[in-house]
Amino acid sequence: MNDKNIDSILKKYPVGKSENLIFILQEVQDLIGYISIESVEKISKYLSLPTVKIYGVATFYDEFRFNTNVKYTVKVCEGTSCHLNKSSELIEEIKYQLSLINGSKEEEQIFCLQIVPCMCACDKGPVFTIENEYYTFASPEIVKPALDKFIEKNGI
Numbered sequence: 465m466n467d468k469n470i471d472s473i474l475k476k477y478p479v480g481k482s483e484n485l486i487f488i489l490q491e492v493q494d495l496i497g498y499i500s501i502e503s504v505e506k507i508s509k510y511l512s513l514p515t516v517k518i519y520g521v522a523t524f525y526d527e528f529r530f531n532t533n534v535k536y537t538v539k540v541c542e543g544t545s546c547h548l549n550k551s552s553e554l555i556e557e558i559k560y561q562l563s564l565i566n567g568s569k570e571e572e573q574i575f576c577l578q579i580v581p582c583m584c585a586c587d588k589g590p591v592f593t594i595e596n597e598y599y600t601f602a603s604p605e606i607v608k609p610a611l612d613k614f615i616e617k618n619g620i
Contacts, residue, residue, distance in 0.1 A: 469495055470503055474510045482511050489522055498529040524581055534576040536614070538562065539593045543582040546589035554590050555579065557604035561611055574620060575611075 473491045477484040485507070492503045499522055508515045522528040529537060540546075540555050558577055566573045575594075585591045588600035592607075594614045599606060614620075 470506050474506065477510075479510060480512045482513050482517075485511060485513065485518065485521055486525070489518075489528060493528060498531060500530075529578070531573075531576050534573045536575050536595055536618075537578050538575055538611075539578045539580050539583070541581075541583040541585065541589060541591045542579045543586060543589070545586040546583075546591055549589045551590035551592075553604050554592060554602055554607065557607045558592065561607050565611065565615075 470492060473488060473495065476491075477488060488507055488511075489499060492507070493499055496503070504515050504518050504522075507513070507518055511518075522530075531537075538558055540551055540558060542551055542555070555577070562575045562577055565575060583591045583593070583598075585598070585600055590602050592599050592602050592610075594610060597610075597614065599610055
């Protein structure tokens with residue numbers, strides 16, 4: 465990551481104006497592909513926000529990534545409605561399927577799992593996505609076919 469590139473993003477926004485945090489995070493992720501520790505620290509100083517606040521915002525929204533070595537992200541909603549509809553069973557099946565796909569070498573991961581607090585589909589839970597393809601009313605039985613379809617479609 466080039467500090468000058470992050471600085472050029474920050475200069476677009478007024479110093480100390482925390483209402484620009486999401487826009488800055490989006491631009492940083494577009495630039496480097498994820499939200500790095502270094503970029504969070506720079507944003508923290510620029511906006512005078514604690515890093516924990518930045519992580520709190522970034523982890524709330526399911527669009528942000530913190531992994532550098534992963535090509536695709538599978539996200540599972542763990543909001544109240546999805547949790548009550550057994551998203552934990554879905555999470556366990558996704559973990560199992562991803563372990564089969566990724567193997568044991570972390571540096572060569574194809575997929576990662578990200579559990580998010582809400583995907584704004586509370587009436588359709590549990591919900592998960594593979595990249596931006598949504599699966600609603602999901603059950604563990606649809607995980608493998610959904611991953612297989614994504615793999616085939618993307619030539620993985």
